[in-house]
Amino acid sequence: xxxxxxxxxxxxxxxxxxxxxxxxxxxxxxxxxxxxxxxxxxxxxxxxxxxxxxxxxxxxxxxxxxxxxxxxxxxxxxxxxxxxxxxxxxxxxxxxxxxxxxxxxxxxxxxxxxxxxxxxxxxxxxxxxxxxxxxxxxxxxxxxxxxxxxxxxxxxxxxxxxxxxxxxxxxxxxxxxxxxxxxxxxxxxxxxxxxxxxxxxxxxxxxxxxxxxxxxxxxxxxxxx
Amino acid sequence: xxxxxxxxxxxxxxxxxxxxxxxxxxxxxxxxxxxxxxxxxxxxxxxxxxxxxxxxxxxxxxxxxxxxxxxxxxxxxxxxxxxxxxxxxxxxxxxxxxxxxxxxxxxxxxxxxxxxxxxxxxxxxxxxxxxxxxxxxxxxxxxxxxxxxxxxxxxxxxxxxxxxxxxxxxxxxxxxxxxxxxxxxxxxxxxxxxxxxxxxxxxxxxxxxxxxxxxxxxxxxxxxxxxxxxxxxxxxxxxxxxxxxxxxxxxxxxxxxxxxxxxxxxxxxxxxxxxxxxxxxxxxxxxxxxxxxxxxxxxxxxxxxxxxxxxxxxxxxxxxxxxxxxxxxxxxxxxxxxxxxxxxxxxxxxxxxxxxxxxxxxxxxxxxxxxxxxxxxxxxxxxxxxxxxxxxxxxxxxxxxxxxxxxxxxxxxxxxxxxxxxxxxxxxxxxxxxxxxxxxxxxxxxxxxxxxxxxxxxxxxxxxxxxxxxxxxxxxxxxxxxxxxxxxxxxxxxxxxxxxxxxxxxxxxxxxxxxxxxxxxxxxxxxxxxxxxxxxxxxxxxxxxxxxxxxxxxxxxxxxxxxxxxxxxxxxxxxxxxxxxxxxxxxxxxxxxxxxxxxxxxxxxxxxxxxxxxxxxxxxxxxxxxxxxxxxxxxxxxxxxxxxxxxxxxxxxxxxxxxxxxxxxxxxxxxxxxxxxxxxxxxxxxxxxxxxxxxxxxxxxxxxxxxxxxxxxxxxxxxxxxxxxxxxxxxxxxxxxxxxxxxxxxxxxxx
Numbered sequence: 001x002x003x004x005x006x007x008x009x010x011x012x013x014x015x016x017x018x019x020x021x022x023x024x025x026x027x028x029x030x031x032x033x034x035x036x037x038x039x040x041x042x043x044x045x046x047x048x049x050x051x052x053x054x055x056x057x058x059x060x061x062x063x064x065x066x067x068x069x070x071x072x073x074x075x076x077x078x079x080x081x082x083x084x085x086x087x088x089x090x091x092x093x094x095x096x097x098x099x100x101x102x103x104x105x106x107x108x109x110x111x112x113x114x115x116x117x118x119x120x121x122x123x124x125x126x127x128x129x130x131x132x133x134x135x136x137x138x139x140x141x142x143x144x145x146x147x148x149x150x151x152x153x154x155x156x157x158x159x160x161x162x163x164x165x166x167x168x169x170x171x172x173x174x175x176x177x178x179x180x181x182x183x184x185x186x187x188x189x190x191x192x193x194x195x196x197x198x199x200x201x202x203x204x205x206x207x208x209x210x211x212x213x214x215x216x217x218x219x220x221x222x223x224x225x
Numbered sequence: 226x227x228x229x230x231x232x233x234x235x236x237x238x239x240x241x242x243x244x245x246x247x248x249x250x251x252x253x254x255x256x257x258x259x260x261x262x263x264x265x266x267x268x269x270x271x272x273x274x275x276x277x278x279x280x281x282x283x284x285x286x287x288x289x290x291x292x293x294x295x296x297x298x299x300x301x302x303x304x305x306x307x308x309x310x311x312x313x314x315x316x317x318x319x320x321x322x323x324x325x326x327x328x329x330x331x332x333x334x335x336x337x338x339x340x341x342x343x344x345x346x347x348x349x350x351x352x353x354x355x356x357x358x359x360x361x362x363x364x365x366x367x368x369x370x371x372x373x374x375x376x377x378x379x380x381x382x383x384x385x386x387x388x389x390x391x392x393x394x395x396x397x398x399x400x401x402x403x404x405x406x407x408x409x410x411x412x413x414x415x416x417x418x419x420x421x422x423x424x425x426x427x428x429x430x431x432x433x434x435x436x437x438x439x440x441x442x443x444x445x446x447x448x449x450x451x452x453x454x455x456x457x458x459x460x461x462x463x464x465x466x467x468x469x470x471x472x473x474x475x476x477x478x479x480x481x482x483x484x485x486x487x488x489x490x491x492x493x494x495x496x497x498x499x500x501x502x503x504x505x506x507x508x509x510x511x512x513x514x515x516x517x518x519x520x521x522x523x524x525x526x527x528x529x530x531x532x533x534x535x536x537x538x539x540x541x542x543x544x545x546x547x548x549x550x551x552x553x554x555x556x557x558x559x560x561x562x563x564x565x566x567x568x569x570x571x572x573x574x575x576x577x578x579x580x581x582x583x584x585x586x587x588x589x590x591x592x593x594x595x596x597x598x599x600x601x602x603x604x605x606x607x608x609x610x611x612x613x614x615x616x617x618x619x620x621x622x623x624x625x626x627x628x629x630x631x632x633x634x635x636x637x638x639x640x641x642x643x644x645x646x647x648x649x650x651x652x653x654x655x656x657x658x659x660x661x662x663x664x665x666x667x668x669x670x671x672x673x674x675x676x677x678x679x680x681x682x683x684x685x686x687x688x689x690x691x692x693x694x695x696x697x698x699x700x701x702x703x704x705x706x707x708x709x710x711x712x713x714x715x716x717x718x719x720x721x722x723x724x725x726x727x728x729x730x731x732x733x734x735x736x737x738x739x740x741x742x743x744x745x746x747x748x749x750x751x752x753x754x755x756x757x758x759x760x761x762x763x764x765x766x767x768x769x770x771x772x773x774x775x776x777x778x779x780x781x782x783x784x785x786x787x788x789x790x791x792x793x794x795x796x797x798x799x800x801x802x803x804x805x806x807x808x809x810x811x812x813x814x815x816x817x818x819x820x821x822x823x824x825x826x827x828x829x830x831x832x833x834x835x836x837x838x839x840x841x842x843x844x845x846x847x848x849x850x851x852x853x854x855x856x857x858x859x860x861x862x863x864x865x866x867x868x869x870x871x872x873x874x875x876x877x878x879x880x881x882x883x884x885x886x887x888x889x890x891x892x893x894x895x896x897x898x899x900x901x902x903x904x905x906x907x908x909x910x911x912x913x914x915x916x917x918x919x920x921x922x923x924x925x926x927x928x929x930x931x932x933x934x935x936x937x938x939x940x941x942x943x944x945x946x947x948x949x950x951x952x953x954x955x956x957x958x959x960x961x962x963x964x965x966x967x968x969x970x971x972x973x974x975x976x
Contacts, residue, residue, distance in 0.1 A: 011572060012480050014395030018672040021689075050670075052393045055480025111388050111665050140669045142392075199669040204686070204803060206669075 003028040003222050005215075006043035008073070008089075010035045010064045014051035015086065015198060022198040023047070026215030035067040044222045045082035045126070046073055048089025050142075050196060060103060060145050061091030070096060082126035082218050083190045087143055090182070090192035099183055099192045100158070101150030106143065107175025115207040116141035116195050117169040118181050122162050125188040126221045130213040137210035139200040141173055141181075146194040148176040148183075158183055165191055228540070229267040231595045238264050247274035253609055260603045268589065268596040271541040272510040272604055279778055281507050282608035285744035286776045289754050292761035293771040302733045303770055305428060310351040310503065311421075312772020313428055314734045316798040320687055321425050322695050323355045326365070326418040326738040326794045328777035333415035336474040337382025342390035343477040344417040346549050349394060350503035353486055354552065356429035356493055357421025360671060361685050362391050364401035364417055365699045365738070365792045369410030371654035371974050376405070379413050380662075380975055387417070388665040393479035394486070397674045398666035399683025402699060402792075403971075405654045411782035416738045416792050420697055422687045427493055431502040433520035433555045436583035438499055440516075440526060441561070442509070443568050443575035444485045444551035448534035451475035451508075451547025481550040488571035489552060497564045500555035510544045510604070512553040513579075517587045517601035520555075524601070526579035526589045540591040555581060615750035625708060627841030629827045634837045636905050643904060644956035646836050648966045650877045650909070651884045653835035657970035675802045679889060681724040681873050686802045694802035698724035698795055700875070701740075703788030704829040705844035710755035714791045715763040715847045719913050720875050721795035722767055726856035727871040727916055729806045729863030730797030735764055737774040737793050742786020744778045752789040753778075760791060766849040769795060806863040808872040808882075809890030810919050810945045815869060817894060817943045819879065820855055820932070821915030825906050831877040832909040851914040851937075858937050859916060867928040870919035880908035882917050884963050887950055893960055896943035896952045904955055919945055 005023040007030055009016045020030035031043050040046065054063040064070065070092070077083045077098050085093035093099045106112060117138050120131040131137070150158070155178055158164055165182040172179050174194070182193035197211025227233070234240075242264065244254040249270075257265050257273050265273060279285060294307060304321055305313035311325035329344025345362055352359045364387050369376050391398050396419070433440070451474065492498055500520060502512045509531070517524040528540050534548070556564050561577060568575035582588075587604070589597035627633070637643045650656055663678040675694060676684035684696035700720040706713025718735065725732045737760060742749040764771055774794075780787045799805060810817075827833055828842030862868035870890070872882040887894055898904045920928045932939035951957045 012393070012483055014393075014483075014670050015672075018670070021672055051395060052480060052483075055393065055478065055483075057480070110385070111392055111667075113664050113667050113669065142667045142669060144392075196669065199672060202672075205672055205674055 003219050004031050004043045005218065006031045006033040006040055006046045008033045008035060008046065008048050008069055010053035010067060012051050012053040012055055013049050015196065016049040018198045019047045019049040019086065022201045022212065022215050025201050026212060026219055028219050033069055035069050038068045038072050040072050040076065045218050048083065048085040048092050050087035050089060053088055061088060061095040064092045065095040074098060077190050080187060080189050082221060084127050084214060085192045086196055086198060087194055090194055093190060093192045098190050099185060100154045101148055103145050103194065104147045104149050105145050106147055111144040112173050113140065113142040114173060116173060118166045118195060119169050121164045121167055122184060125165055125184045125191050127191040127214045127217050128165060129217040129220055136169060138208045139195045139197050139211040140207060141195040143174065143194055146174040148180045148194065150177065161186065166193060228591060228594060228596065231266055231598045234264050234266045240264065242270055244270060248278060249274050253277060261599065266596050268541045268544055269599055271545050272514065272597065275507040275510055275545055276514060276604045277608040281511060283776055284609045285611050285613050285778060286753065287610050288612055289757040292757055296761040296765040297770045298765050298768045300768060300770055303772065307771065307773050310354045310431060312734065312736065313355060314772065314796060316693065316695055318688065318691060318693050319424050320693065321423050321428060322420060322796065323352055323357045324418065324420040324697060324736055324794065324796050325351055325773050326416050326699060326736045326792060327775040328738050328740060329415045329417060330412065330740065330777050330780055332474045333383050334379065334413055337379050338386035339474050339476050341383040341386030341415050343475045343549055344415055345387055345390045346477045346479065346482050347505045348417045348419040349396065349482065350505065350552065352419040352421035353489055354429065354431065354501050354503040355421060356427040357423040358490055359396055359419050359421045359486065361399045361420045361683060362396045362418060363399055363683055363697060363699055365701065366401065366403050367409045367414035367790060368405050369413065370407045371405040373410060375410065377975055383413065383415055384662050384665055390477055390479045392667045394483050395670045397668050397670050399668060399674055399677040399685060400698065403659045403662055406703060406788065408703065408788045412780040412787050414740050414780065414790060418697065418699060418794055420695065429493065429498060429501050431515055431519055432500040433516040433524055433581045434522060435499060435557065436522050436581055437558060438581040439556050439558060439561050439577045440524065440579040441554045441556050441564060441575055442531060442551065442578045443554065443573055445478065445481050445548055446532045446534040446574065447543055447546050448548045449538060449542060449546065452542055452545050475547045475549050477549045484571045484573050485550050485552060488568055488573045491567050492564060495563065497556060497560045498554050499557060502553050504551040504553060506547060508544065508546045514587055514601045514604040516553065516555065518605040520581065523582040523584035523586045523588065524579060525582050528589055528591050530576050530578045532574050532576050540596050613744050613750045614747050615754050616747045617751050618748035624841055625843055629833045629839055629842050634833060634839055640955035643908060644958055646832060647880045647908065650831050650835045650881055651963065652966040652970055653831065654970055654974065656831055656877050656881050658968045659971060661972040661976060675805055676728055676807060680728065680808055682728040684728055684730065684799065684802060684805055692801045692803055694799045696725050696728050696730040696797045696799060699792055700724065701790050701792035703790040704834065704840055706756060706791060707788040707840065708829050708842065708844045710752040710789050711759035712844050712847055714756035714759040716844060716913060717791050717793040718760060718763045718767065719847055719849065719852045720873065721793045722769065722852055722856060723873045723916065725795045725797035726859040727806060727873045729804055729860060730799040731860055732769050732795050732797045732856065734796050735769045735771045735793060737771060737791060739776045740780055740787065740790040740792065741778055742781035746786065749786050756789055756791045760793065763849055767853060804863050806868055806871045808870060808886050810870050810886045810892045810894060811890040812869055812919065812921065813892060813945055815919040815921055815945045816925055816941060817945065818918050818920055819915065819940045819942045820858065820918060820937060821851065822912060822938055823902060823907060823910050823915065824912050826910050826912045830909065830911045831881065845911050845913045848914050854935060854937050855914055855916060858932060858935060861931065862918065862928060867920060867924040868918045869921055872917050874915040874917060875911065878909045878911050879917060883950055884967060887960060888964055888967060892945050893947040893949045893951065894943055895946045898952065898955065899940050899942060
């Protein structure tokens with residue numbers, strides 16, 4: 001049976017089609033999910049894509065978090081379903097309290113789009129199994145509000161529990177605390193990532209194909225589960 | 226406060242009207258009275274004044290623009306030509322591509338962020354209105370001197386506005402230009418280009434036909450922004466108890482536009498629309514009169530059904546408002562319910578505001594009273610036409626005589642001198658890396674970007690299965706055009722054409738944005754006449770028709786006009802995007818060939834600007850047949866795997882092209898100056914019709930044979946090698962030193 005990975009479209013989602021393409025290239029079946037629809041249509045995992053859902057009104061991700069689809073996503077995530085939030089999706093996960101901390105305005109105060117080097121710090125999550133621990137990858141990064149912040153206690157906790165999934169290398173593009181590019185929940189099924197692995201899945205259009213691992217990882221996770 | 230109805234206008238023929246304040250000339254006002262057989266109502270006067278403005282009616286430029294139609298080359302590619310929201314080109318496999326470049330210069334100077342943002346918004350809606358999904362944007366920009374304090378005010382705002390709007394729409398920004406010159410100090414140019422893709426059968430036009438069909442206005446609520454000149458009318462007609470200070474520059478909401486795009490595409494997908502028009506300049510006045518004018522029959526609008534943001538707006542203001550993110554559709558009655566349902570799905574407000582009639586008039590009612598009753602063509606398409614006087618400026622001869630000869634401008638004569646000038650050119654803000662700017666734009670979204678910033682053209686894939694793609698380049702050299710407008714406009718086309726071909730795509734069609742000073746100045750009008758003549762002639766020779774575009778006049782402060790700046794966009798098609806040619810020298814050992822002829826042509830060059838701050842002489846000569854031949858070689862070479870890198874030679878000549886290709890690929894080059902060529906001319910001349918290419922050793926013979934057989938001069942000038950740029954017998958410069966010179970310049974001045 002084909003693994004079904006849902007990609008949610010909120011009003012203002014932008015990278016939803018890219019995320020579906022990445023899911024397809026990884027060998028799974030992409031399923032478009034609509035923000036108003038609570039039904040997840042029997043998907044095995046969910047991607048919350050990048051974009052400016054609700055125009056970033058109020059705060060990034062703050063309104064999307066209350067959409068009908070998120071009620072089910074939050075419930076299922078707590079029950080162990082793999083969920084990956086990319087960029088705006090990461091913001092939605094923080095607003096939903098599935099992940100700690102918050103994403104704030106880049107320290108440069110500019111939107112930044114660049115090919116970013118990362119180190120995979122934790123290859124035990126549902127979305128990073130296909131990477132080696134400590135593997136360095138390059139994927140696009142593009143955000144205006146990607147600076148990960150949290151209080152010292154939370155940061156220490158994330159570090160102690162190995163819940164920092166990826167860290168910026170060479171350049172910290174947005175002032176994220178402790179160079180954090182992505183984190184996971186304690187169970188390892190929910191991952192939030194500021195850079196965009198879905199834009200590094202084809203040699204033609206990406207700087208590398210090193211983002212594909214996030215999508216193949218979840219496939220393995222689900223097949224082995 | 227009383228409503229100025231048609232009846233009232235008939236009864237008070239002598240009421241004073243503020244036609245002059247609205248920018249109308251006395252004879253124009255007289256003509257309106259003649260058309261209507263009475264004085265216009267306030268609402269009618271507002272409509273005519275804005276639709277007959279230079280911006281909407283092209284009254285000064287029309288007589289020259291018609292050459293683009295008269296000299297149109299024979300081509301099967303053109304599906305929709307000039308006159309619609311944007312031209313449409315056939316790119317094969319059932320796909321059609323639409324593209325257009327437009328200006329938003331004046332608003333962006335007044336309010337940089339919103340001016341630039343709504344420039345993107347407007348051009349994107351034009352593309353959407355053709356039935357296409359917008360898939361990429363580009364921004365040709367011109368600013369005053371990079372170190373001028375006001376550039377610090379204007380540039381960051383404009384760049385943030387383009388990024389803020391385009392990024393939020395999810396459209397990759399795949400190219401454009403940034404040029405600094407003090408002539409643009411008080412008149413920055415903010416041009417915006419959008420590309421859209423559709424299937425042939427999805428092409429939509431802006432026309433209202435079929436009596437009984439409904440007129441639906443959907444998108445953002447109408448507010449008091451962007452009313453501009455019409456506020457004069459409001460202030461004279463109405464009391465001052467309502468909000469007085471409204472922005473003359475519109476305020477954009479990209480989130481609303483994103484919803485509008487998705488909603489509209491879903492509506493197109495279900496074939497619910499007979500005709501469609503976006504609301505841009507002149508708002509509802511323009512949309513209703515153009516739709517009615519292009520269709521059959523008339524139109525009736527009930528203006529009080531328009532959804533408003535500000536309930537105190539008068540009918541005149543509603544007609545003139547340039548509130549963003551709105552569209553107007555013509556829908557058959559039995560499809561209205563489904564249309565509204567899709568709007569609801571996307572949280573887009575939609576209202577039926579009128580219907581197509583079997584009459585011949587555009588009739589607009591306000592709470593049941595007739596306030597506009599006009600023949601729509603007289604508003605939309607039969608505005609005034611001027612034959613503005615023009616004459617070759619008295620200073621033109623002296624400017625051309627001031628050629629940058631070795632006697633007048635000191636040329637480097639030693640290797641060290643050449644190296645110093647190479648670094649000066651590479652570190653001048655015009656040639657320096659623009660990554661500080663372009664890194665504020667999302668180039669990845671949609672996942673189809675094949676080439677973007679720092680390449681000769683922007684290229685996107687339009688079909689995942691077949692790898693069909695299109696590319697676009699925009700170019701325009703104001704310095705060349707100032708020296709000789711006819712040649713300068715042709716050079717702009719030649720460069721954009723060459724850039725598209727260098728990426729491996731076949732040039733198909735042109736869109737242009739003509740930025741000039743005041744048409745009331747005969748010098749400027751001569752520049753305009755010469756530039757349009759040059760461009761039309763060149764388009765005919767190269768077989769690339771002008772499909773649409775925009776004219777921006779009055780770009781001047783006091784008596785001083787900007788350099789005449791025709792920005793030319795060329796669209797090309799490539800059957801297989803995996804065959805595209807990047808500019809980067811990526812393979813050690815590949816052979817470097819200089820294609821074309823190099824002459825001592827330094828007039829208007831980057832060298833003369835960066836080293837001597839000089840502008841004089843004649844621009845490089847144009848040989849369009851050579852451009853075509855070069856293009857064919859570049860395209861064949863790319864398709865058949867004979868070329869792995871190509872970079873067109875333009876600003877800064879060969880030297881600058883080598884710097885860019887080396888830095889982009891992280892590889893050096895060993896270069897030999899060909900016999901008989903002066904090293905300075907070799908490195909800095911800007912002769913047109915040239916490119917540098919990297920050829921794999923295994924392909925050298927085949928490539929040479931092709932060039933010889935086709936008669937294109939190809940000179941082997943070196944090899945990709947090491948981590949220095951080594952011009953043998955002259956100088957060596959490390960990539961690190963080149964990178965230091967080329968990067969960090971813009972952020973140091975403006976960051």
